[in-house]
Amino acid sequence: MTCLVDFSRASLWISLASITFNPTFWNIAARREYHTHWISALFGGDRRKGCYAIATTIFSLGLIRDALFNAALAEQPTLALLEMPLVKLTAAALFASGMLFVLTSTYALGITGTFLGDYFGILMDERVTSFPFNVLDNPMYVGSTMSFIGASLWHAKPAGLLVSAYVWLVYSVALSYEGPFTTMIYSQRAQKENAKDSAKEINNNKKKKKL
Template sequence: MSSSVAGPDCCGGLGNVDFRQADLCVMTWLLGYVDPSDPCFVAAILTIAFNPLFWNVVARWEQKTRKLSKAFRSPYLACYSLGAAILLLNILRSHCFTQAMLSQPKMESLDNPTAYRVGLALLGVGSTFVLSSFFALGFTGTFLGDYFGILKEARVTTFPFNILDNPMYWGSTANYLGWAVMHASPTGLLLTVVVALIYMVAILYEEPFTAQIYQQKASSSHKRS
């Protein structure tokens, strides 16, 4: 849609914002722009929520049972297959995200060349983090190879992991944010918040496991030496 809308005032203006309630304020403000009953919006929410749930459930199941490795007769083939499925699901998620933005009005205050350039810069930063993470980890490292018993010698600490934890997730979030700003889309901004929240939940499940397996690997190596 090409129409633009002006949004509701949020929290009484910037000067009166209680920053302890900033996240709730942003969500409430963005919801003022969005039609949550729109099928494209619903599809985007479902794909955003489903993807990390899918790969965490499947990876934990594999780690406990080795059923995928047995079915493919190789942990590498099993990991490659899961990675391919994750990539396809992420393409679907991005498609649904874009369709949800296009199906709802733009935000008037973001529909200008300066905001477009800011969005483009965010997309560049996000892509840098995503691609550098992939090159640092490799395919199996990126797509949950540790759950298949495919471990590196040690946890990766080079760029971009020396800049921030979980750069793949935050780079992906920056990509969605940049894409939303480029489209001047309040729907995209709201969906980006949902992406970030879902990734935060995923990190809570993934980080302890990753730390544990590399700690066990280090302990085993120390005992052998």
């Protein structure tokens, strides 16, 4: 019986390494930016240019990750059971839905909202609740994972399904760090705004007493 996953292929391990590296990189880089503003400093303190720079980097790393994934799939065994028409339809639906979630979440958040703008001090005015955020809490990560699964089924590669499961595991770990940190950033803004409102109220009361 043919092995469903060929672990001897270097391309498989390189793909897994790329999948691990990307969220690790952007979390470390963004957190350092939040604490030290090192990326913004490279652009003369311009936070927006710094955010665009890391957005370009993350996007480029994503393209490399996808290319490495496809190269790994090409060297992996094919399972005839996954070549049935119904599986192909499921694969196409998963890939299309996944890309829809990724693209619409990017549109809803904008470049700075998508690519860690809050770590640069570029915060959104309010929480986005439109599609796809009214369907999923993390549509970009879910959509990306769905696209990996869809591609794996389309090419009838069991190894791809294994990699897809690893993609979701890596994203889940990343979310466990990103979620609380982002909440902390917005909580600090709320505290500062409340402090300003309190100060204004105190000043207004003083003015009224003088009158």
